[in-house]
Amino acid sequence: MKTARAAWRRLEPLHGMIYFVPEGRRRYADLGLSGHAGYFASRSAAFGRASAELVISTFYNFNPVVVRQAVAGAWDATTPQQVLDARYAAAGEALRRAGIHELPALDEVLALTRRAAEAACEHPQGRPLFAAHAVLPWPEEPVLQLWHAQTLLREFRGDGHVACLLSEGVGGLEALILHAATGEVPVHFLKVSRAWSEEEWAATEERLRTRGLLDGGSLSAEGVRLRQHIEDRTDHLALPAYAALGDSDCERLAELASPFGRAVVDAGLLKLG
Numbered sequence: 001m002k003t004a005r006a007a008w009r010r011l012e013p014l015h016g017m018i019y020f021v022p023e024g025r026r027r028y029a030d031l032g033l034s035g036h037a038g039y040f041a042s043r044s045a046a047f048g049r050a051s052a053e054l055v056i057s058t059f060y061n062f063n064p065v066v067v068r069q070a071v072a073g074a075w076d077a078t079t080p081q082q083v084l085d086a087r088y089a090a091a092g093e094a095l096r097r098a099g100i101h102e103l104p105a106l107d108e109v110l111a112l113t114r115r116a117a118e119a120a121c122e123h124p125q126g127r128p129l130f131a132a133h134a135v136l137p138w139p140e141e142p143v144l145q146l147w148h149a150q151t152l153l154r155e156f157r158g159d160g161h162v163a164c165l166l167s168e169g170v171g172g173l174e175a176l177i178l179h180a181a182t183g184e185v186p187v188h189f190l191k192v193s194r195a196w197s198e199e200e201w202a203a204t205e206e207r208l209r210t211r212g213l214l215d216g217g218s219l220s221a222e223g224v225r226l227r228q229h230i231e232d233r234t235d236h237l238a239l240p241a242y243a244a245l246g247d248s249d250c251e252r253l254a255e256l257a258s259p260f261g262r263a264v265v266d267a268g269l270l271k272l273g
Contacts, residue, residue: 003250004242005235008153010257011113014095015150017269018042018087021094027086032077036070036195045083046132049075058129060162061172066195088139091147098267101143105256110146112245112253117149119244120156127159153241160237164230173204178227181219189272 018024019039028038040059044050052071056064100106124131133155139145165175173196180187191201208214213223242250264270 002235003247003254004239007116007242007250007254007257008157008238010254010261011109011150012154013261013264013270014100014147015154017094017098017264018091018147020271021090021269023090023093023097024087027090028083031082031086033074033083036066037074037077040067040070041074041078041080041083042087044071044129044132045080045087046129046136048080050080058159058162060165061176061194063173063195063197063200084136088144088147092139092141092144094269095143095147095264098263098269100146100260100263103259103263105259106142106146109253109256109260110142110149112249112256113146113149113153115244115249116241116253117152117156120152120241123156123240126163127156130155130159153238156241157234157238161230161234163237164233168226168230170226170230171204173200174208177201177205177208178213178219178223181214181217181223182227 024042025034025038028034028042033041040055040062043059044055047054050071052064052068055071056062056067059067095101103109120130121134124134130152133152136148139148165171170178173194176190176194176196179185180190191198205214205217208223209216212220213226214220215223219227245253
């Protein structure tokens with residue numbers, strides 16, 4: 001399970017960069033989408049003309065008010081297929097800027113990641129956002145195939161994570177605050193990117209203290225236990241994808257993935273703004 005998590009985590013920057021790079025913002029703006037509208041439309045376009053309620057249910061930790069505002073006019077401005085085309089074009093442009101297409105292990109990393117992604121496609125039940133992406137056609141270009149494969153693995157894991165949060169009675173804003181309490185992600189980034197107000201954040205913090213999950217602004221012992229339980233369960237639910245590789249190939253992917261993730265980071269593709 002630890003090896004599978006390492007394989008996913010080291011390659012995850014290849015998917016995650018699409019939410020930060022100017023290539024994406026520029027192409028979405030050309031379609032009449034800016035700010036949150038570009039994000040919600042691009043990630044939900046695999047659903048078709050997704051309603052705000054569908055986005056709220058599957059994205060989980062965003063302020064519903066902002067989702068409704070962002071999604072309201074998105075499909076009047078453009079079509080899901082145009083958004084999907086823009087997203088893939090932006091991903092390819094950004095990853096080539098990072099030199100991913102020149103890395104010597106590309107073919108092997110792609111082969112292993114695609115095997116895991118295709119294994120995940122045999123288990124769509126209960127994973128709506130993943131299932132929507134799973135029926136999209138595979139791109140022809142190797143770099144985009146790798147991005148698509150990692151996108152599938154990310155949404156496969158993400159849907160499982162939402163299921164764990166829901167089963168443990170942890171709401172979207174509560175999950176963000178518990179994450180922020182670890183110190184791993186800046187609080188300001190989570191507040192701005194998920195569009196929660198200071199008042200909503202403070203009120204939910206107080207509820208988490210009442211539940212015994214926070215001690216001041218940090219995780220309590222019970223909070224640490226709960227977060228670890230959720231992460232462990234999320235890892236377990238992601239295993240059907242990586243089990244297809246077997247232990248040796250999963251270790252191989254984890255080993256080969258590091259230069260790919262570093263290339264994305266070194267090229268500045270994860271920088272805000």
